[in-house]
Amino acid sequence: MIRKLLAGFILTLVLMAGTQAAYAQIIDDSTKVLYGPRTTLQLYERDVLEGSYREQRVDTAIHNLHNERYWFQDTSFYQTLGNNGSAAKPLLFHLPVQIGARSGRYAFNRYAYDPHRINYFDTRSPYTHLHYVQGQRGEQVFEAQHARNITERWNVGIAYKLLAANRQIGASRTLRGDRLIDGQAVKFYTHYRSKNDRYDLFANFTHLNHEQVEFGGFNPLEGAQDSIFKSDFETVSIFLNQASSQEFRNNIHALQIFKLVDEDLKLYHAFDTRRQRVRYQDTGIQRIPDSEDNTTTPFFYDRTLFHPNITDDRSFYREVQNEFGVTGNSKYSFFRGYLKYRNALQEYDVLEFVKNENDSTTLRKQEQFSINQLFVGGQLRMHYENKAMLQVDGEFQMTNDYKVSGLIYFEGLQFMLSRVLRSPSFTEQRMMSNHFNWDNSNFQSSVTDYIQASYVGKLGGRQYLKLKGYYTNIKRYIFFNEQALPQQLTGNQRLLGAQLEHRIRFGAIHFDNTIAYTNTDEAEYMRIPEWLVNSKLYFQGSLFKEALFGQLGLELTMPTAYRADAYMPVTQQFHLQNGFMQPTYPVVDVFLNADIKTLNLFLKMAHVNDGLITPAYWATPRYPSMRRSFIFGIKWMFFD
DSSP: OHHHHHHHHHHHHHHHHHHHHHHHHHSOTTOOOOOSTTTEEEEOHHHHHTTOOOOEEOOOOOTTTTOGGGGSSOOSOEEESSSTTOOEEESSOOOOOOOSOOOOOOTTGGGSOOTTSOOEEEESSOEEEEEEEEETTSOEEEEEEEEEEEETTEEEEEEEEEEEEEOSSSOOSTTTTOEEEEEEEEEEEEEEEOTTSOEEEEEEEEEEEEEEEEOOSBOOSSSOGGGGGGSOTTSSOBSOSSEEEEEEEEEEEEEEEEEEETTTEEEEEEEEEEEEEEEEEESSOOEEEETTTTEEEESSSSOOSSOSSOEEEEEEEEEEEEEEEEEEEOSSEEEEEEEEEEEEEEEEEEEEEEEOSSOEEEEEEEEEEEEEEEEEEEEEEEEETTTEEEEEEEEEETTSOEEEEEEEEETTEEEEEEEEEEOOOHHHHEEESSSOEEEOTTOOOEEEEEEEEEEEEEETTTEEEEEEEEEEEEESOEEEOTTSOEEEOSSEEEEEEEEEEEEEEETTEEEEEEEEEEEEEEOTTSOOOSEEEEEEEEEEEEETTTTEEEEEEEEEEEEOOBOOOEEETTTTEEEOOOSOOBOOOOEEEEEEEEEETTEEEEEEEETTTTTTSSSOOEEETTEEOOOSEEEEEEEEEEOO
């Protein structure tokens, strides 16, 4: 069935390409294409703020079109719950970015639009972008985007994104393919530049509504986790049957830039407001009778604190921030200084069962706290063309957190030194739910020292190399332990790592490799695979008698064995576990990427080696990775 579908799809593409070629021959030679990637440009607010009004062409390349990491906003390697759109955490170490108050709920960050990284457009004609991915096992990604200039200096755009996935285990025979993920995201954005080029306004609104059915993972009952493959995959036992998580996010961001003395002196104001609502529900908590004292205990949870049978936990985080600053840019230097004021509020709301002498009722128990914070920061950069640069920057939250860094760059070589002192997140400090209730007001700020050396450059005309090595020392590290509770260490966690990206081509044959090494011998509470390998071997050129341009190849991703973190759905946190060793396992994909004028598409057989090496592969303990699946996708751009 799949072979027939693949053959038919390829034949259709060849016919489409042939039709377009024939049509091009019929058109009169004097006919010209007025609009296209050259007339549809995009820019980022950060470039304008730093004095570079650099407009870039829309990306029409097919490179990595098939790769799931490039379907979302963040292309880093992630640990997930197996399914597209599920809760995720970075697989490799990332240096902390934000200091001060923050929510601490990041499980769905990967799927939300980042208001500070929106690409704004400058179009001579209306631009529309459609991206659609459909998998054999219910994986689905859809994004539609439209942007156009209202006037020569004012552009507006809107985008809508949908994510969906069917759960792989625990689906009943009557409801085969139960929906696991329902996610929707929206962004509306606009950019205006005044006629005298002295004023710029960037503004956007982003929204996320993401729902994940929580089943707690595979319940092995008796035996090892791999026993799941000895029975019907979709009818095995799971921990939770009536639980779900839902997250709403609304962000408003506006940046105004006013030139006082051209690029030499500019004033700016940035306004941000963020709202994050998280809801966890379990309308049918399963309990196990205890024959000794005639009581019952929860089946999945360690405890119930406010209601014995129903969980309805709600968390609300609100943040309002204003930043006022000044920048200056010249041929050889750039400076920036700013003051930032942030007001943050955290609220918890749980369902409580109250039993009196004569009756019983349910109430909502609430708790909230807020904080005001003032920051001062700046950056100074000296540079010579693109050959050399010296940069120092820092941000200080009055009386507590700070981050400082220095960077030296020369002809591809770069050295960076950074220190980040930041307080615990709101979630790490305080949690109130039906299953967890902690108060860690005694937690101290953690300190992260980071040193990195790197090189980026070409080796001849056929090779590209990016190499970096780093050392990290974290003092008073905060993590979630085996009981899924936050814990702070008194000692240090030390990481030593290196990462190599290398690309080489032999004519039409391309070989791309990414290899990451992380030594955690002195960081036993940080779970990262020692080696992570991603290799891609493919042919690139004209396919099917030059009917289309494309790539045909295979890709391998393989982390070495490690004790991957488990997942707690109540708090949306990945936490330490020592009971399961994630084996060394390669995931192999076979793909075809094609470019037909303004249409890019791919066909992929994902995880072709499913079941051939070991009976099971687990993305997260108790959560299996996606099985073998045929996936296709298109990316269609319209320039008029």
